[in-house]
Amino acid sequence: MEQLRFFDNAQGLKLPTELMDYLPNTFTRQESADLMQKLKATIQWKQETIQMYGKLLNTPRLTAWYGENSKTYAFSGKKYDPHPWTPELLFIKQRIEQAAGMAFNSVLLNDYRNGSDSVAWHADDEPELGINPIIASVSFGQARRFDVRHKKDHKLKYSVELENGSLLIMKGDLQHHWEHQVPKSAKALNERINLTFRVIS
Ligand SMILES: O=C(O)CCC(=O)C(=O)O
Numbered sequence: 001m002e003q004l005r006f007f008d009n010a011q012g013l014k015l016p017t018e019l020m021d022y023l024p025n026t027f028t029r030q031e032s033a034d035l036m037q038k039l040k041a042t043i044q045w046k047q048e049t050i051q052m053y054g055k056l057l058n059t060p061r062l063t064a065w066y067g068e069n070s071k072t073y074a075f076s077g078k079k080y081d082p083h084p085w086t087p088e089l090l091f092i093k094q095r096i097e098q099a100a101g102m103a104f105n106s107v108l109l110n111d112y113r114n115g116s117d118s119v120a121w122h123a124d125d126e127p128e129l130g131i132n133p134i135i136a137s138v139s140f141g142q143a144r145r146f147d148v149r150h151k152k153d154h155k156l157k158y159s160v161e162l163e164n165g166s167l168l169i170m171k172g173d174l175q176h177h178w179e180h181q182v183p184k185s186a187k188a189l190n191e192r193i194n195l196t197f198r199v200i201s
């Protein structure tokens, strides 16, 4: 593997800058608190189910898809039609488009209601995202750990605490050669809302 460059994030952990940029305080505390309340109230949150080992299980978080109506998204054998943009989502989108220097046409929202909610190891490598997609991940509320590991060498691993009001840019070959997760926590944790802005072709 080629030599990776690193930058220090807020916790002093090193992340390879080819794969991720971490921008804390992309939203102020006040903006984050207001947006969290608005998103909780206005987004059409859904409890999805997944088929696993012949059983129908609840996804351990609430989810929702928003964006341009022509951009349907298929994963885990299901197709999702996005809801139209809301004023709050357009406000967030504008801020992160400024920070990222590019436009996005879709967003997946996740509501982690407490420490039992999580997202398992996966890569966002669906064909409609294209090669080396740039995904902009915004977090509000409870800070949660975000882990990244190399698909072929699980010991090659990075962790970053995704704080209230932060923006994480995922890029390079992160979705092809690496996986990410937000693990469950044994501690009692408050609610967190995450938005991953994407370009769907
Ligand atoms: O909640 C996060 O920080 C990550 C969410 C995620 O990986 C996804 O929605 O694909």
Ligand SMILES: [Fe+2]
Binding pocket: 122, 123, 124, 180
């Ligand atoms: Fe993901």
